[in-house]
Amino acid sequence: MIVAGCDVGSLTAEAVIMTNGSILGSEIIRVRPTAEQSAKDVMDKVLAKLHLSYDNIDYCVSTGYGRETIPFADSNVSEISCHGRGAQWLIPTIRTVIDVGGQDCKAIRVDERGLLEDFVMNDKCAAGTGRSLELMAEVLGVDITRLGPLSLEATSPVVITNQCSIFAEMEIMHYLCEERSIADVAAGINEAMARRVKMLVGKVGVKEDIGVTGGVSKNIGVVQYLEKMLGKKFVQFSEDPQIVGALGAAIFAAEKARESKP
Structure with missing residues (x-):
């Protein structure tokens, strides 16, 4: 039995193909103008890599912001449930999942089966999201992938006091006018994120083990600051943390496929 999970977010789309409890392959792309096109392109890419076709997929679950508009999906599940399930499948001891995506930030608590216990989400403001970091990186004139490593080179990190992304951007420009180093400003951006x-995670409560998913999980600066603030060390996933939502969707797909069999 071959199943698929497709996660269409605000900045990226991911797809995971599984068979018999193992990951066959995965792909990540930048989103296209529509959720339908994003889902098709990422699925086409992973299927081509595995020399498979849509006819080979027994069941597909979609998740993410565009989950209800994916024509080839058999059903859809919320990204909150999928991130929790995917993270717990990779690390059975995980109980708290921090997902920082392009458009929102979520703190998720799961039980020993990876099922949702509680969650809190910030989707009303760009601050604390991957898109916010992208905008700040543009102001610094660096690629988003450099923002984390740069902050490790800081000698005197700046302090970003504004929570609003627009005012924070003005604050960053002020520091640059003062000729503060790019590394010091990058560190300030990551610390503010x-x-x-941390404020969001505090609302749901922290239970170990803890894992971070989503694109921002690849920013070593943010991760290290967050570990220090929470006084906890995060577990490391064996797979790319950005595919955890799609992985969770594929796991749900396997369960639904078994349930639908006569």
Whole structure:
């Protein structure tokens, strides 16, 4: 039995193909103008890599913001449930999942089966999201992938006091006019992001083990600041943390496929 999970977010789309409890392959792309096109392109890419076709997929679950508009999906599940399930499948001891995506930030608590216990989400403001970090990186004139490593080179990190992304951007420009180093400003950006995420996590409560998913999980600066603020060390996933939502969707797909069999 071959199943698929497709996660269409605000900045990226991911797909995971599984068979018999093992991951066959995965792909990540930048989103296209529509959720339908994003889902098709990422699925086409992973299927081509595995020399498979849509006819080979027994069941597909979609998740993410565009989950209800994916024509080839058999059903859809919320990204909150999928991130929790995917993270717990990779690390059975995980109980708290911090997902920082392009458009929102979520703190998720799961039980020993990976099922949702509680969650809190910030989707009303760009602050504390991957898109916010992208905008700040543009102001610094660096690629988003450099923002984390740069902050490790800081000698005197700046302090970003504004929670609003627009005012924070003005604050960053002020520091650059003062000729503060790019590394010091990058560290300030990452520390401010971690501070906002910590406030959200505090609302749901922290239970170990803890894992971070989503694109921002690849920013070593944010992750290290957050670990320091929470006083906890995060577990490391064996797979790319950005595919955890799609992985969870594929796991749900396998369960639904078994349930639908006569």
